[in-house]
Amino acid sequence: MAAARKKAPRRKPIQTRSQETVRAIVDAAARVLARRGYAATTTNHVAARAGVSIGSFYEYFRDKDAVVRAVLERHLAAGEALFAERAAALGAGQGTLRELLGALVQAFIDFHADDPRLHRVLSHEVPHSAATVRRVLELERRIVAIIAGILAAHPEARVRDPRLAAQLCVETVDALAHRWIVDEGGEPIAAEALAHELTELLVAYVARGTSPRPRGTSA
Amino acid sequence: MAAARKKAPRRKPIQTRSQETVRAIVDAAARVLARRGYAATTTNHVAARAGVSIGSFYEYFRDKDAVVRAVLERHLAAGEALFAERAAALGAGQGTLRELLGALVQAFIDFHADDPRLHRVLSHEVPHSAATVRRVLELERRIVAIIAGILAAHPEARVRDPRLAAQLCVETVDALAHRWIVDEGGEPIAAEALAHELTELLVAYVARGTSPRPRGTSA
């Protein structure tokens, strides 16, 4: 009988107990999402996994997508924190191009390597709000800007359009890290060799003809 | 023979009419999948779209995933045909590296550009069997082998491990084409510029220091 039922705002956790409940639910949702995927994730399952009643679940989250959003939020915040941390080292532009681009590759690998199954579900299966999409693009834009700054100023760099080159580099690294770690988790040895070679590829691209290759690398 | 056809493997379409029915169902499934995604695709909807009864649907397909597998199958076959066709031109190894790698990039773009929405659903939402995964990897392996052959023999190429370099090239092209066309469909102009720049990146990588850049390209 849902005649004139209004959507009550969910409770804000004010006591310690309820904050723990909320955290337990989000944790459980992340685990269930990673293990079963978005479609097979049910609110009852999440609640059970969190050790709370289904009633408590709905006390704090309006619907299934609300928890999913919370998980996504947390994941995104972790990614932003990771890149903010790495940004210092990259932003200074110190070191050889190979060192800088190697750090870029490593940052993306580390980003994707944290719970790859969850990462996969969050990036491919869950519906993204416009706000989330914007947020992801903004994060990428910031990284591209840093790389573009390096390409514009670094003595080894030989690029005509630093913005475009930086975007291609970042997208390449992101797409390949995603594929190697998230999509299949495939043969890790091949992936490591490829990750190393990826740095060479980027160096060859942005330092065309100038950067002497260190001995022992593919030629 | 007519008595024992209950739970057994579905009827194989030997008659023309049956083949047409099967084809109509697979066509309908592809359209519904592309339009609504895997989760929202229902067998009843597919049957209706195909103009057959739900009973007939189950006469030809054991369950929902069976049609989805058929669609995936067909999509894969189309991809294999596309690459088999392009392989001739690439396999000969004629032309500059830029021409050859440009053809590689174009082949992957064409592959992804054919019904990107279906492509997206098939690669991200539908469950993949181990056999399908193997088949995709085998296709990639064949393409990598062709590229590796080129890199090993082409006078402009400067790579130490052609197999590794070829794999990196192919994976890069595949991952980026997928991202640009399938994942977002985003700004097509940026995508085109990036696609062109991608060829430059590959050329720079495999022909380090040797390949003169054509005028008018980023430097």
Added chain:
Amino acid sequence: MAAARKKAPRRKPIQTRSQETVRAIVDAAARVLARRGYAATTTNHVAARAGVSIGSFYEYFRDKDAVVRAVLERHLAAGEALFAERAAALGAGQGTLRELLGALVQAFIDFHADDPRLHRVLSHEVPHSAATVRRVLELERRIVAIIAGILAAHPEARVRDPRLAAQLCVETVDALAHRWIVDEGGEPIAAEALAHELTELLVAYVARGTSPRPRGTSA
């Protein structure tokens, strides 16, 4: 997972079997509504009562309110038929005012006496669409028009505004019949006496001072 699920139109019953199912469901809904009221009527209960699965219920009715609407529809149609039948006798305007108004009273009593508990639920508890409201008003309007015609032409009648008087008469009869039969079902003897007296009241009103009272009636 109701991502992009569209509201499919319900099946139209084309086979005899399904027509029976629909009828069984509407019958069951009427019984359940009468017995338990709108709020306590559940789709599962209706389906069980009808002897069909809950799936079949939703095959033919989009939601709970859809069956309720069907019950209301049928009830309304029965009422319209009843009044259409009585309208002939009334419309002719033959007979004394007492006979005509007595027939009016009887028509409303008969209308309400058919399944009073269902009548109560349908008129007080279920949500009425604007269309239904209009339909009810239209039915009342037609009855009022007939009575107004009688009051304007009948030799015994003494009313200044036949439309107003007719509306008051009809509303009084409707409201009292409803109260006596539907609201409580109260003491039936008292109700019968009151119903008879109601006719006297109406006669006194529309024939002020002219209509000789038959012997044996309250004075």
Added chain:
Amino acid sequence: MAAARKKAPRRKPIQTRSQETVRAIVDAAARVLARRGYAATTTNHVAARAGVSIGSFYEYFRDKDAVVRAVLERHLAAGEALFAERAAALGAGQGTLRELLGALVQAFIDFHADDPRLHRVLSHEVPHSAATVRRVLELERRIVAIIAGILAAHPEARVRDPRLAAQLCVETVDALAHRWIVDEGGEPIAAEALAHELTELLVAYVARGTSPRPRGTSA
């Protein structure tokens, strides 16, 4: 005494603060009932609206229906007070029949006009206990007795069974006032005209042939 207060009848508010709390809850329940109806009224909402915790709510009321009963109780008491007040004027039997019956009509209109939405919910949606039904009937009986007394003694009255006539008058007035004010709230102008005409109807009925109609009224 303090130990055994679990499932027992709820605390009786003896302290002023408790009385205020109870009153606040009943007030809130009346508002919520009027605004949302019985089915959509939730105890949590009532408690929130009253500014008390849900725990406190259940300290004073055993369950949802207990508050609803309290609201009904208070509504009934208000009605009893209203009619007790009007009874003086009516009881004296002073004035013309038209004045007396006009006062009766006005009393019922005033009764129903006080918070019609709440009135509607209380009379149509909430479950009535036998005790409540009895109480309503008793109130009606008292009013009928007063009217019967008037009809038996008033010089203008011409009724053979004053008890029966009085009951018909009271029920008519109650039923029509309810319909005009509570059920629809409909067009107020028509309602006012009808209310006036209703008095004429009653006068015509109880004073058949004797009561001269004032000028300007329907004839």
Added chain:
DNA sequence: GATGAATGAGTATTCATTCAT
């Protein structure tokens, strides 16, 4: 006395699948 977090039975609804016709 008071709070509000937690509970879980209960309700509406969907959709893959079966089977009588």
Added chain:
DNA sequence: AATGAATGAATACTCATTCAT
């Protein structure tokens, strides 16, 4: 061969009520 009516397990979500703090 084909139809489509029927099935019911499964899922999202609400709200009256309890009880630890």
